[in-house]
Amino acid sequence: MTPRLLQDLVARQAERRPEAAALVYGAKRLSYGALDAAANRLARSLVAAGCRKGDRVCFLYPKKPAAMVWMLGILKAGAMHVPLDLASPAERLRRIVNSCEPRFVLAAGPAASVAAQLQDLSKVVWLEDTVPAGLRAAFTLKDVARESSDPVSCDTKAEDPAHILFTSGSTGIPKGVAITHANVMAFVDWGLKHFGLSETDRVSGHTPLHFDLSTYDIFGAYAAGAELHVVPLETALLPHRLAEWIRASRLTQWFSVPSVLNYIAKVDALRFDDFPELRRVMWCGEVLPTPVLIHWMKRLPHARFTNLYGPTETTIASSYYDVPACPESPTEVIPIGAACDGEEILLLEKEICIGGVGLSPGYWRDPAKTAAAFLPHPHRPGSRIYRTGDLGRVRPDGMVELIGRADTQIKSRGYRIELGEIEAALSSLARLRESAVVAIPSDGFEQWQICCAYVGMDCEPTPAQLRAELARLIPGYMMPARWMPCEALPRNANGKVDRPKLKQIFSTEKLACAA
């Protein structure tokens, strides 16, 4: 039987090769058989506690094998999983939980205090034996352990959502992107073929579970029956340790992100001809600076490098570019390439639009936003396209290149940031009369520097006060790095905030207004 649902990929490996390692985390190995059985137990507990097809189940846990078991158990129960970022402020998590109305929030270990702040909105399942003080749990790991490991029947269809991922929204409310089993399966099928993934591969994923990129390293590995080497949290902190870990794990395929490739290159943790078994390095999420790519390609001449491109709304990635040879000049632009199988890249008045098999059904319970971003296909009645907001052009050889953004969204540390979300949060602060946020290019670890110009109420607020208040509303990666008090914001002839002028002020007065 050809698997149609994501959980079927694991069940198939558990049947064929139950002893083969599915997950490797430090010294721990979890076989396909054990992974499947543990997820079946959790699915049974969830169903017994009232979980039904189409329910949402949030989970709060770092990317460790336990989280993979939970993710699979939720799918097996017929529900959608919603991964939450533990480092997000509680207020933002509450907005997400409010929006998706989950049947349960699953949590354990370091998530105790965050889970306690969400328990008035949703029932909590505590996946350890002992519930911490202050938390009420619908059930615990002890209850799960008593369940049978036989498969649960579920009538999920390939067109049903498997997960909802929340990304920055310009109005201040995070948007939930629903992604179906069929969406992920289509990319996994292409990835297996294009990257030649097989059961002899050792693959790694670096991205946290609330990034959609992680769905490829996880389900791509399961589809191939490969070993998924999960980067231990502490290893990811130090570039030299990470390089050592890649050597020791003998990775064959590495799905990375530009910030990590950049980090390792900047501290020069890479040897020449390092990682001899690594055949492929791919990245997605943001632009990898060409000098960093040259650094990597010179040190790993045996590996192939692939740039993947695509927003969450079109699932993992929609286009690819296999870099044919090490770029000769650090100013060379690396294209986003051509459409993956089943995908379509169109340029409509320079804006990159995507059609095809990866297209999400839309934003969770937000038909207005869905209608604004997902349009009827211009040439194919009945089909849709997604407007990315990215601007591009087609090179003479047919490859597409990115040239900028149509709006004020930026990318930092792989996160999409709508500057409007920061402005919306600022507008709720009582100390401010008005404010505007712009981003200027930076040459540090992050590609952009977020800058805020503000007009205070009568009592002059300090940047430290504003940062402290804002930190309760938005995650750290969105926090402005520079603050500039003004008498009034500069405006253009139409009375709108003059953003080009603000960018110019921040770019030229680098030192004067650094907070």
Add this chain to the structure above:
Amino acid sequence: MRGMTTEIHSLFAEKLNIDVPSADTDLIDSGLLDSLRLVELLLHIESSLGCRIPLEEIDLDDLRSVKSIARLIAARQALA
């Protein structure tokens, strides 16, 4: 030591916008400290406390909690 713990705690809050629940919270296991935040933290420790800690010389256990970071800095300052 207590003073340094408070200083590190406020570095997290004011410079990194991370509200660490307690001085013993496991920063790594909770996902509060990732690689980029670590780089930022080291830069702030250098600029605010005048203590330079090269990445290559760090032992992971020194980064476990606000308390252990404070201990690391106090030890380095005592040697300087």
